[in-house]
Amino acid sequence: MDTVQDSFVELLAQRGMELSERQLQQFEAYYKLLVEWNEKMNLTAITEREQVYLKHFYDSLSLSFFYRVQDATMLADIGSGAGFPSLPLKIAFPHMRVTIVDSLNKRIMFLRELVQELGLEHVECVHGRAEDVSRLPAYRDRFDLVTARAVARLNVLAEFCLPFVRKGGAFLAMKGSEVEGELQEAAFSFAELKGAVAQVHQMELPIEHSIRHFVQIDKLGATPGKYPRKAGLPLKTPLLGK
Numbered sequence: 001m002d003t004v005q006d007s008f009v010e011l012l013a014q015r016g017m018e019l020s021e022r023q024l025q026q027f028e029a030y031y032k033l034l035v036e037w038n039e040k041m042n043l044t045a046i047t048e049r050e051q052v053y054l055k056h057f058y059d060s061l062s063l064s065f066f067y068r069v070q071d072a073t074m075l076a077d078i079g080s081g082a083g084f085p086s087l088p089l090k091i092a093f094p095h096m097r098v099t100i101v102d103s104l105n106k107r108i109m110f111l112r113e114l115v116q117e118l119g120l121e122h123v124e125c126v127h128g129r130a131e132d133v134s135r136l137p138a139y140r141d142r143f144d145l146v147t148a149r150a151v152a153r154l155n156v157l158a159e160f161c162l163p164f165v166r167k168g169g170a171f172l173a174m175k176g177s178e179v180e181g182e183l184q185e186a187a188f189s190f191a192e193l194k195g196a197v198a199q200v201h202q203m204e205l206p207i208e209h210s211i212r213h214f215v216q217i218d219k220l221g222a223t224p225g226k227y228p229r230k231a232g233l234p235l236k237t238p239l240l241g242k
Helices: 003-013 021-037 050-065 087-090 107-117 154-163 180-192
Strands: 074-078 097-102 123-127 143-148 166-177 195-204 211-219
Touching: 003 021, 003 050, 003 180, 021 050, 021 107, 050 087, 050 195, 050 211, 074 087, 074 154, 074 211, 087 097, 087 107, 087 211, 107 123, 143 154, 154 166, 154 180, 154 211, 180 195, 180 211
Parallel strands: 074 097, 074 143, 097 123, 143 166
Antiparallel strands: 166 211, 195 211
């Protein structure tokens, strides 16, 4: 290990998480492949090694500080981009079966190569829009945990993500510093999609001290047949109620 991985290990140890030598090797291979592919396509604006470990790897794993990921068997990551948070979580919690959904085929190609390079098993990378994929029986109302680390507002993310969650499972949205307004705005969409806010946690990212919020929406019942609406509609006309 060097100073970057030493710091990463120390920060995780403060949260009671330990990684094996094999897992640390996987994170380093992840970093190298991310930077290599980023020269060919836009995967991330963050490429400096220390920042990748903090703002991508540690940030992704921080979800497990507030939700018992070890109890989730099936995880779906919607709009995962370069694999965050699902693949860092898969490295740390290898028991999970992970499905990643992304609308850009180039990103899916990167993720498939990454999964192979890291030797990760039971990871499926699906090319498609969330609105279309969640209507397929293999993915609808199926997952224990669904994640999104996306810039879309919560009322939009709810329609993208809650259809994937099984009854009794949870959707966990990773958001930035302001969530109160979004939570109020999304109340109608949560109710429509058979979800309810279970908890909202706040964390300050170490070193840079930016604020993160983790919004957990529990799934109370099966997704109503009319949702999600046609691809593009959730973004264009979000569910807002009357």
